[in-house]
Amino acid sequence: MSKERITLRQPDDWHLHLRDGDILNAVVPPTAKVFRRAVVMPNLQPPITSLQAAIDYKQRIMNAIPTEVAFTPLMTVYLTDDISSEVLREGHKEGVLMAAKLYPANSTTNSSGGVTDIKNIYSIFETMEEIGLPLLIHGEVTDQDVDIFDRESVFIERYLDPLLTKFPDIRTVLEHITTDDAVQYVQASNAKLAATITPHHLHINRNAIFQDGLRSDFFCLPVAKRERHRIALRRAAISGEPCFFLGTDSAPHLRESKESACGCAGIFNAINAIESYAQVFDEEGAIERLEAFASEFGPAFYKLPLNENSITLVKKAIKIPSRFELNNADDLSNYIVPFHAGETLNWSFESIQPFSQKV
Numbered sequence: 001m002s003k004e005r006i007t008l009r010q011p012d013d014w015h016l017h018l019r020d021g022d023i024l025n026a027v028v029p030p031t032a033k034v035f036r037r038a039v040v041m042p043n044l045q046p047p048i049t050s051l052q053a054a055i056d057y058k059q060r061i062m063n064a065i066p067t068e069v070a071f072t073p074l075m076t077v078y079l080t081d082d083i084s085s086e087v088l089r090e091g092h093k094e095g096v097l098m099a100a101k102l103y104p105a106n107s108t109t110n111s112s113g114g115v116t117d118i119k120n121i122y123s124i125f126e127t128m129e130e131i132g133l134p135l136l137i138h139g140e141v142t143d144q145d146v147d148i149f150d151r152e153s154v155f156i157e158r159y160l161d162p163l164l165t166k167f168p169d170i171r172t173v174l175e176h177i178t179t180d181d182a183v184q185y186v187q188a189s190n191a192k193l194a195a196t197i198t199p200h201h202l203h204i205n206r207n208a209i210f211q212d213g214l215r216s217d218f219f220c221l222p223v224a225k226r227e228r229h230r231i232a233l234r235r236a237a238i239s240g241e242p243c244f245f246l247g248t249d250s251a252p253h254l255r256e257s258k259e260s261a262c263g264c265a266g267i268f269n270a271i272n273a274i275e276s277y278a279q280v281f282d283e284e285g286a287i288e289r290l291e292a293f294a295s296e297f298g299p300a301f302y303k304l305p306l307n308e309n310s311i312t313l314v315k316k317a318i319k320i321p322s323r324f325e326l327n328n329a330d331d332l333s334n335y336i337v338p339f340h341a342g343e344t345l346n347w348s349f350e351s352i353q354p355f356s357q358k359v
């Protein structure tokens with residue numbers, strides 16, 4: 001018999017964009033309602049490249065958390081060609097930084113200040129390996145001769161594999177994987193390499209971007225791939241292998257930035273992320289494996305304690321709104337279109353309670 005209600009240890013989101021200002025204030029509550037912790041990406045404008053910037057940003061996030069809700073943002077720093085090892089050492093020692101993020105320059109949203117050549121920061125990787133600070137990677141090459149659909153697999157071959165051969169002890173997360181190549185590479189490597197998987201890459205293949213016209217709502221980076229890759233990602237997510245865990249990559253962009261001649265990359269899924277994952281696991285007949293993927297493998301990788309609360313999801317249809325509104329203004333600057341807009345999902349969040357409490 002299929003389950004109608006599940007209770008799982010409270011999950012964490014290991015890859016999240018919260019932005020700043022009005023967007024930050026609007027998007028923190030839906031994430032904090034469900035997730036206990038989140039690894040917050042540093043690709044603001046300007047990016048988070050100093051400890052003071054990380055401390056100040058964390059405070060702005062804390063200010064946006066509704067009272068009565070327990071939520072911990074785990075901060076990251078944005079690697080640049082000239083970042084100093086001191087920032088990483090100090091940030092790790094003081095408990096300010098959870099990880100450092102590598103964006104190859106111009107690979108994705110707000111990455112123009114990223115690393116122009118990975119070899120430029122080999123001394124930084126030495127430090128990270130020594131102090132045990134995890135490395136998070138947007139794994140795409142930017143070389144113009146490489147097809148956009150091949151950017152992840154070429155990155156693995158040209159940059160990731162040599163990097164991990166040279167620094168085998170860095171705990172690394174290949175973020176938001178989109179290909180069977182990535183799945184196989186992560187599976188075959190040692191336990192120090194893990195990968196996050198987003199809800200959208202489990203639901204859509206690249207056809208979505210071109211369904212009845214050009215649909216910027218489904219444009220994110222790495223771009224969704226062929227169906228066979230989506231199937232490989234679903235298998236990885238439900239595999240029960242600890243190297244694959246939850247990271248939504250929820251990436252809010254105002255409507256005006258999406259409905260534009262040069263639409264931004266990013267899909268906002270924070271208002272229904274856990275429901276979106278639950279649907280996939282249920283469709284795959286693996287709902288009982290959701291807990292490990294969402295709530296256990298991430299903390300194990302980051303060496304953090306498991307959460308002490310649990311959440312309950314019920315099999316009850318919910319309609320996803322077509323807009324997530326930030327204010328009452330009547331224009332394209334006041335809303336974000338969420339993932340699954342206008343669709344119905346089968347699962348919905350019901351409650352949060354202490355882990356020991358049976359529901």
Ligand SMILES: NC(=O)N[C@@H](CC(=O)O)C(=O)O
Nearest residue numbers: 017108109220221251265266
């Ligand atoms: N995933 C995306 O398409 N966009 C992210 C950046 C990122 O995670 O690459 C964003 O910040 O908008």
Ligand SMILES: [Zn+2]
Nearest residue numbers: 108138221222
């Ligand atoms: Zn990215």
Ligand SMILES: [Zn+2]
Nearest residue numbers: 017041249251
């Ligand atoms: Zn991201």
